[in-house]
Amino acid sequence: MDKIETIVSQADRENPEKDIIEAGAKLIKNGGVVAFPTETVYGLGANAFCEEAIDKIFIAKGRPQDNPLILHVSSIDEVYPLVEKVDENMKMLMEKFWPGPLTIIFKKSSKVSKKLTGGLSTVAIRMPRNKIALELINSSGVPIAAPSANTSGRPSPTEASHVVEDMYGKIDMIIDGGSTGVGVESTVLDMSEEVPTILRPGGVTLEDLLQIFSEVKYDQSIISDDENIVPKSPGQKYKHYAPKAxxxxxxxxxxxxxxxxxxxxxxxxxxxxxxxxxxxxxxxxxxxxxxxxxxxxxxxxxxxxxxxxxxxxxxxxxxxxxxxxxxxxxxxxxxxxxxxxxxxxxxxxxxx
Structure with missing residues (x-):
């Protein structure tokens, strides 16, 4: 892949500079790729409605095409056009845990490309608890597709220097918003079954979810040592977070x-x-x-x-x-x- 000139801009996490946000949003709108901080890890963001931009994420990361991307929104209203339906339980989850480290699995609408969902009929959506992220999404005027901003298989980036190490010369811009807070990726919760199912544990815990649901379960691949269990989430089958040693x-x-x-x-x-x-x-x-x-x-x-x-x-x-x-x-x-x-x-x- 040809080397790209990567802009690195340091932003105030509490009061993000307008010119930095606008520069990032312009790149997103025009099909570029921008790394930005969330409360969990840094995300590698592109326009969710632009398939060419989505391809750039997979190429920059070296990510398998069947590993879905999470959509990031800046308000609950932005969810409705992206999904088939929002039931009362889903609405309750969004109101209680958003913005925050919870990703919810919905049935996708026709607006969402299967390229983004790894060929699945479902889509993963969350609203990050980070002012830089929220303002970038809002200014872009589109949902942002964003996996973690690291080379696939490497430890996820919790500081901009980690993103520079893995992504400099591969993407258009890195917004440095300091260290992230939670440090592990968001919890992924599948609401398509009778019992809400955690496909990836994260910052919103089982104990948190049991405050609003009488029953929540883990996908068997998370709690079992049986290597033959196929994880429900495609991303869980790949090697992740590995150090060199x-x-x-x-x-x-x-x-x-x-x-x-x-x-x-x-x-x-x-x-x-x-x-x-x-x-x-x-x-x-x-x-x-x-x-x-x-x-x-x-x-x-x-x-x-x-x-x-x-x-x-x-x-x-x-x-x-x-x-x-x-x-x-x-x-x-x-x-x-x-x-x-x-x-x-x-x-x-x-x-x-």
């Missing part, structure tokens, strides 16, 4: 986890390997060998979600040969954290 995740009692990691570090170091340890605030002082990076606190798992992809990229920069990571319990956002860790390590999770 091999990664192993340890789960179980915290003391047993650190004991096992220390043992592994010792033997790997003797083999001449450069080892990275993804530790938590509570355990960081346990390790006296290896390169220790703190991902967050077990008592506040939101901090782990926020820093997970950033730490994986830091290990890449440090050229480690192996990453040994501490797993967390799956309560609340822990489910989303472990879902991303499982994909990052290629399923190499050791229960100790």
């Amino acid at each position: 091999k990664m192993i995740v340890f789960t179980g009692d915290v003391k047993t986890i650190s004991k096992n990691i220390k043992s592994q570090v010792k033997s790997l170091t003797l083999e001449g390997k450069k080892v990275g340890i993804m530790a938590t605030e509570e355990t960081k002082d346990e390790y006296n060998e290896g390169i220790v990076l703190v991902v967050g606190s077990r008592s506040d798992k939101d901090t782990i979600a926020r820093n997970l992809f950033k730490v994986l990229r830091q290990f890449d920069e440090l050229n480690v040969d192996m990453i040994l990571a501490e797993g967390v319990d799956t309560e609340g956002i822990g489910r989303a954290i472990m879902n991303r860790m499982k994909k990052a390590c290629g399923g190499d999770i050791r229960k100790v």
